[in-house]
Each structure stands twice: as structure tokens, then as C-alpha cells.
């Protein structure tokens with residue numbers, strides 16, 4: 340009985356991930372996933388990439404202290420959670436020609452958790 344309930348709950352929790360809908364990730368776990376990014380995006384802005392502090396709600400390619408590629412400067416959209424998830428999954432699909440040297444991440448849960456963590460960076 341207990342197990343069945345748990346399984347039902349899990350299926351319910353995973354459904355939106357499969358459907359690609361926005362889900363609430365685990366920011367605590369996302370902080371660990373962020374280790375894949377810190378080499379370039381250190382907590383306060385690495386040397387190789389722009390700071391991701393306040394990235395949710397920020398216009399793409401808009402930090403004054405970073406020289407973006409042409410495609411990123413011209414992206415023209417504001418980063419929301421859905422865009423960030425898509426970008427982390429496949430950077431070149433979202434901003435073709437970006438010079439972010441990162442191949443992308445596949446695990447939907449890792450991506451959800453990571454974006455929840457990014458949303459805490461102010």
C-alpha cells in the first residue's frame with residue numbers, strides 16, 4: 340500500500356518532466372550541478388564567462404563587464420527559466436553561434452535543479 344502510493348506520487352512528479360513542462364527543481368541539489376559551470380561562471384563571475392548572478396529575468400548578453408559574442412549580444416530575449424533550461428540542454432539550439440564552449444546537459448532533473456539554483460543567485 341505504502342509502496343504503491345509512493346510509486347503513484349513519483350509518476351506524478353515525473354510527468355511534467357517528461358512533458359517538458361516547467362517544474363520546481365531542488366536548488367540545494369542544483370548547487371552541486373552548478374559545479375559543471377563554475378570553471379567559467381564562478382559564483383561571482385569567472386574569467387571565461389559572464390556572471391550568472393541575477394541571470395533569471397536579465398536580458399541575454401547584457402552585462403557591461405563581459406564581451407559577448409555577436410549572436411549572444413543580439414539574442415534579444417530575456418532569460419526565463421524555460422529558456423535557461425533549453426540553453427543548458429543545447430546551447431547552440433537556443434543561441435546559434437554562441438561561443439559558450441559547453442556541449443549541453445541531458446538529465447532533465449539536473450537541469451531543473453540547476454535552474455532553480457540559478458534563480459537564487461542575486
Ligand code: HEC
Nearest residue numbers: 375376379387388389399400407408411437438439440441
Ligand atoms: C568552458 C566555459 C563555460 C562553461 C563550462 C559554461 N559556460 Fe556559460 N558561458 C560561457 C561563455 C564564454 C558565455 C558567453 C557566450 C557568448 O557570448 O556567446 C556563456 C554564457 C552563458 C549564459 C548567458 C549569460 C548572459 O549574460 O546572457 C548563460 C545563461 C550560461 N552561460 C549558463 C551556463 C551554465 C548554466 C553552465 C553550466 C551548465 C555554463 N554556462 C557552462 C562559458 C561557459
